[in-house]
Amino acid sequence: MRDGALRAGERLPSSRALAGLLGVSRTVVTEAYQQLYAEGWLDGRHGSGTYVADVHTGDGSPARPAEPRPAPDADSYPPLHAPDAGLIDLRPGRPWVMAYDTAAWRRAWRAAGDLPMSAWPDLYGDPLLREALADHLRRARAVPAGPGNVLITRGTGNGLDLLAATLLEPGDRVGVEEPGYRAARRVFASRGAEIVPCPVDADGLIVDGLPAGLRMIYTTPAHQFPTGGRLPIPRRERLLAWARATGAIVVEDDYDAEFRYDVAPLPALYGLGPEHVVLLGTLSKSLSPDVGVGWLVAGRPLLDRIARTRKELADRTSGPVQRAVAVLLDRGDLDRHLRRMRLEYARRREAVVAALGPWTKGDTAGLHVLAELPEHVVPEVVAGARERGVLVDTTIRHHHGPPRVHGLVVGYGSAALHDVRQGCGIVRSLLDHALQKP
Template sequence: MELHIVIEGKKDLGGQLYRQLSDSIRSGRLADGQQLPPSRLLAEQLGLSRKTVSNVYTRLTQERLVLGQVGKGSFVSAPAEAKPRRQLAINLASAAIVAKWDSMHTPLRAPFPEERSRYEFVGGCVTPALFPIDEWRRCMLHGLRQDVKGSGMYRQAEGIAELRAAIAHHAAFARGVVCTANNVVVTNGAQQALDLLGRVLLEPGCVVAVEEPGYPAARMLFASQGARVVGIGIDQEGMLVEQIPQGTRLIYTTPAHQFPLGMQMSVARREALLARALAIGAIIIEDDYDSEFRYDGRPTDSLQSMDRHGVVAFVGSFSKVMLPELRLGYAVLPEAILNAALTVKHLNDWHTATASQHALAKFIADGYLSRHIRRCGATYATRRERLQTLFADVLSPWFELVPASAGFHLAALCKKPLDLDLLLRLARRADVGLHPLSNFYASTPPRAGLFLGYGGIETLDIEIALLRVRDILLQME
């Protein structure tokens, strides 16, 4: 890789080189400790004499901007005050659009490391120590070998055949999804699947029905695509279907484990939802984000398996059962929208990285995924039980848990008026990260309570954290 230096004409060659290197070091464009090319190599690249380059290096060394190490080379020695060049302000024609994005509240966005607490009840996080890293390493090496043996060309937008077949079998086995590999599209996480569906089905002004409370990232995504997002209330049986307005194009729901409250949609409500979608010509997105983890009660059929008319798009993710960093998800799409979605996927990013696709296909086929889910399920069950015990005991004067039989988060509703903002601030000072249910409401007054993710907190830490919360609540009274 060549150092970016531009030499113009035939005059002041050394001066041009000196000024560009000096400016690059002082501005921070060249990082402290970065090695510069040997003088002979840089001279050849720029068409200069080696003496000219050596003289510039000597001058920079004298100014302590470059440090020469015998036998190793010349290295940048950036001054402490080195700062990147600031851009001048402009009258941006798209300023209003940029301001819209800047103003968006993104409560589920990953915090900076320094903002995390020692005991963090954030949702969607997993425990990396549970992940079978040795098995995944073998699968990734397999994936890299498959890439090297490949054609060196871009691949199909829908994903490699082996992974789509493995996903179809997994979804059928775990959730009763009715599909073949031809209906599966591999995506960069479930969020990309939602984006693809929105791009296919929505135009500015179209109506999208979402659960209220619900998943903020879905609601905000559809709104960013120009949709008019309508919040639909929920009760103990799930989404209140009768509230879905005429003209709705897209319905977003989490029937297996409502996000964030946690109840399961009843069979009668599922049948009503399917009938409503068919009547108004809407597509339902069934976001099945974490229902692989089930603890009690009988599992119900997926909404997609009950669909007889092709109105359900089933969206799944491996972020919750493996690692969020892998960004692997999928959508099982009805025939009516499949080809359009593949066009959008192709234009969006051509395809998901194939090495990780090959690795995941092997990870599933060799049984690693199912064993990992069972192992995590046992761990999460223990954490869930610990949470339930503590909320039924030391925290019972203030909170009541919403019953939930799947996933790895719980919702706790306030039993009496509380200054939740104060509780959250004091808990953060005590190194306990709590998150309010209000983050998931958009169009109705929020119910006071907490959202408690337990995928990323160790079992033994739960009691320590919640006893601190108990002590704070006692001090607040």
């Protein structure tokens, strides 16, 4: 499809016919089709069949795969402190840290302690961790990068600040999704950038008609924060075509892409255009914000510039922690943890959807959903929930300008399953009451 051998609008065989042709189980074909639907490669037409989506870049030719080539950390938002005892916290931004295999963590620390300390820490990060992360990202996120493309950070906020300090001059225009991750706006603004809101819809960033003069654009394509959309392949291709034409850098925040509940995690945008994309990731959602380890993936020339900036800022990530995380990856402990947590979060996500289903959006991935509501209902529900011991977030906090999207951002990462059910039941009763008013 990318090379044009299968063209937009062309009908594909039925799953039964293709399974017979290839001599494989129909389940294999069905799951492959589902993955391609999720990534935006295919369109389904009820009663008609399966068709190739328009995956062209907008310049008349199909996109081809590219060849592989000190600010406070903001990962903990929100909340920055634990809620009062007895409250059910359904705000987004925190994982469930009680389920981690503490024995595996202790083993990793013991193994890390056997390695010698370094008098001159590597500016790019621990070589063992960079190699382990490159392998993990290739397997889990289809990222065509080697250890030489990976720089270890303290988290997404730290990575954003290093990138901004390296590339931005005061007054440079930076596009940020609207609504979007407000901590990213704060980091860019702290470096003197002009923040330019870029609207999103149900599928994520609206690529057509991006503002002129952007030096950089920040996006969350796997699970848009906070609306939950996933950027389909046609838009990804057009975004990369725009970056090639303008010379702007696309900053891809992969903050919770490990957790997807309909199909396998979607390939990273970086894999389609590594020369134009910088990929940011963190362990704060998959493991714990306390770990303080993230990564930045980019082409080597840019990575070298960022490393020089890091040296000037005397910025570094804890060496012992890096070595412990490398052991977790090398022994497969982190992968096993992620598999367990997908099942755990899937149960909580089902509880949220069961309670708030008519209003939920973006529920196929991540650790939160959006409940889009009439504007006048939101303050009443938030206040009523707080009186009954339930904390929820709103979309208002995530806009740079006047709110375009109204509703609740309901997180299910940090609350136990029974608390998620109870809290969402309270929110649902408040919604029903508020919506019945004339």
